[in-house]
Amino acid sequence: MKLKGKVALNPRMDAAASNSTMPYFDALLRRLAENEPDAQLAFGRHVHWGYWTDPEQATGTAEDYAVAAEAMCRETCDAADLRHGLRILDVGCGFGGTIASLNERFRNVDLLGINIDPRQLARARHLVQPRRGNRIRFVEGNACALPFAAGMFDVVLAVECIFHFPSRDDFFAETARVLVEGGRLVISDFVPAPETAATLHDYSAGEGGIVERTYGKVDFFCTLQRYQELAELAGLQNLGSRPITPHTLPTFIFLRKHHRASPVPEEARRFDRATMRLEVASRMGWLDYTILRFQKPRRLAARA
Ligand SMILES: C[S@@+](CC[C@H](N)C(=O)[O-])C[C@H]1O[C@@H](n2cnc3c(N)ncnc32)[C@H](O)[C@@H]1O
Structure with missing residues (x-):
């Protein structure tokens, strides 16, 4: 990837103009x-939790966070068994x-990113240029109504975003429609423990819905059992899941420090409180950061 310096986005392209629902x-x-x-270092490229092989080694700096965010990206992508030459959404x-x-990392790949927020896409288009032999496109659209033909992709990734979507179904x-037969879906999500769902619900709605007022609409209530049902309904095979919460916990130390450094005092306080709620839910084991894998089955060839 070629990164072109710092990006000065037009601050006038503001939340109201984009109908943003993600404060x-x-x-x-x-x-x-x-x-x-x-902010540039830690969240200029990835906007997701970090992954530390050894969480004890986390230093709490923006540099360390950027390395951990890239490690999380790799942990997630590698669950899709990627190789050169694939078409990836x-x-x-x-x-x-x-x-x-x-x-x-890969050659001769078709890479397509879709996002509902044109401001983020503007930054992506500015920052990310294809290496020779690769093709990249960024498209505005909704994950629940993909503007692509059937069977266009070998792999679909949804990194730490499915909880925002209007409908997981x-x-x-x-x-399932846009994947080829044998194609894979990999998701990272915060998965609730079934026995603590009610506690989690009440807790995340606390302080006047502070989590939603900070992170927007977040549905953290899809259990592994429900994921199994979703896969069956869509005709996908569940290839299993990997809980990795302990490797993500230093995220909270950095994230809360980052929020508290906001120059807007009300925002600093609210973001810190909301993130503290997610931290408690994660440390208590109510929410498990999980990488989930699915596959579209190959149809058996018709017998002669
Ligand atoms: C936590 S960020 C993760 C971004 C990116 N996957 C990453 O790991 O850096 C959640 C992303 O989901 C996007 N998003 C939310 N609702 C969406 C929808 N209905 N369709 C497509 N993207 C959506 C947001 O705009 C945001 O970019």
Whole structure:
């Protein structure tokens, strides 16, 4: 990937203009437009949790966070058994960080990112250029109504975004449609423990819905059992899941520090409180950061 310096996004392309329902992205885009160094480093490429092989080694710096965010991207992508020459769709692609990483690692790949927020896509298009032999496109659209023909992709990725989508059922149906037979879907999501669903529900709705007022609509209530049902309904095979919460926990230390450094005091307080709620849910084991894998089965060849 070729990264072109710092990107000065038009701050006038604001939340109202894009109908944004994700206050955390409004704040991040503003801090990036102001060229805040830690925001650039930690969230200029990926906007997701970090992965530390050894969480004890986390240093709490923006540099360390950027390395951990790239490691999370790789942990997720590698669950899709990628190789050169594939057609890969990254749904909810953010600033194009996953596409950028794949572009650096694989040859002769078709990489397509889709996102509902044109401000993020503008940044992605500016930052990510295809290596020779690769092809990259960023498209505006909804994960639940994919503007692509059937069987267009070998792999669909949804990195830390499915909880925002209007409907997981629609996303699964759409993914099953656009995948080739044998194609794979990999998702990273916060998966609730079934026995603590009620506690989690009450807790995340606390302080006047502070989690939603910060992170927008987030549905953290899809259990592994429900994922199994979604896969069956869509005709996908469940290839299993990998819980990785302990490897992600240093995220909270950095994220809360980042939020508290916001120059807008009300925002600093609210974002810190909302993130603290997610931290408690994760440390208590109510929510498990999980990588999930699915496959579209190959139809058996008709017998002669
Ligand atoms: C936490 S960010 C993750 C971004 C990116 N996957 C990454 O890992 O850096 C969640 C992303 O989901 C996108 N998103 C939310 N709702 C969406 C929808 N209905 N369709 C497509 N993208 C959506 C947001 O705009 C945002 O980019």
